[in-house]
Amino acid sequence: MNFAYILLFAQQSADGESSGGYSTMIMLLLLIVVFWLFFIRPQSRKNKEIKRFREGLKKGDRVITIGGIHGKILEVNETTIILETEGQGKLKMEKSAISQEFKAEEIAKD
Missing domain, CATH: 2.30.30 (SH3 type barrels.)
Structure with a gap:
């Protein structure tokens, strides 16, 4: 197999998948939401709590x-x-x- 054959094969398989774009987009959005729920939101809550504590000293x-x-x-x-x-x-x-x-x-x- 040479490199040109691999590229041609990849292009043919990409042309055959028309519904794959939506499922990929949905998975990406789901990943972003899960990341936000488990990492960003708890950290921002903790930062707000620390800020309130320090302001209340x-x-x-x-x-x-x-x-x-x-x-x-x-x-x-x-x-x-x-x-x-x-x-x-x-x-x-x-x-x-x-x-x-x-x-x-x-x-x-x-």
Whole structure:
């Protein structure tokens, strides 16, 4: 078999399939919808939840940063916070560096 024969054969088989275009299009659309449902939508929900959490931070909240630093919020600005750590240390950091809030049961264990 040479390359020209393969191309000719591929063209003949493509001419014979007239209904294949619709089924391919439907499968492609179905794949896009499934991809959106399982990957894009959950990620956008998670991003909205994180944004609401960070906008709701207030003075006195006990939080954990993405670097694992535990502390209490002393001051909240538009994009930054002042965090008090153990030993009266103060750190200024971006709100985006806050990963989670302490839970009451976690504080009781300490």
